[in-house]
Amino acid sequence: MLLRQVIGNVFRRLRRERGITLRELAELAQVSVPYLSEIERGRKEPSSEILAAICRALELELTDLLAEVQFDLATAVRSTLPVRLQTAAIRVQQAPQRITSSPHAYSGTAQAFALVA
Numbered sequence: 516m517l518l519r520q521v522i523g524n525v526f527r528r529l530r531r532e533r534g535i536t537l538r539e540l541a542e543l544a545q546v547s548v549p550y551l552s553e554i555e556r557g558r559k560e561p562s563s564e565i566l567a568a569i570c571r572a573l574e575l576e577l578t579d580l581l582a583e584v585q586f587d588l589a590t591a592v593r594s595t596l597p598v599r600l601q602t603a604a605i606r607v608q609q610a611p612q613r614i615t616s617s618p619h620a621y622s623g624t625a626q627a628f629a630l631v632a
Contacts, residue, residue: 522580522584530555
């Protein structure tokens with residue numbers, strides 16, 4: 516996940532939480548509606564001046580924006596990490612199993628294995 520995508524997601528979430536339309540936020544931040552839309556979709560990398568303008572329009576400190584971005588990034592990274600199974604308590608247990616299907620069919624003893632936690 517790219518930083519610009521996370522920033523865009525945070526801006527969109529905060530704008531919606533405040534009940535502000537895209538057009539209203541664009542006017543308050545003095546940026547065009549299409550450009551703000553591209554930022555929210557993570558397609559444009561906003562400059563620090565644009566970030567500051569959007570934060571002012573949302574009545575948001577830049578440090579609060581960065582804290583939101585950090586939280587979202589950490590959450591995204593954790594959700595993509597592979598799950599590691601604890602295998603110390605798992606053992607293989609061997610159990611004999613008799614295989615028969617009819618009196619004329621092959622009959623014998625096979626070994627079956629099971630993982631027991």
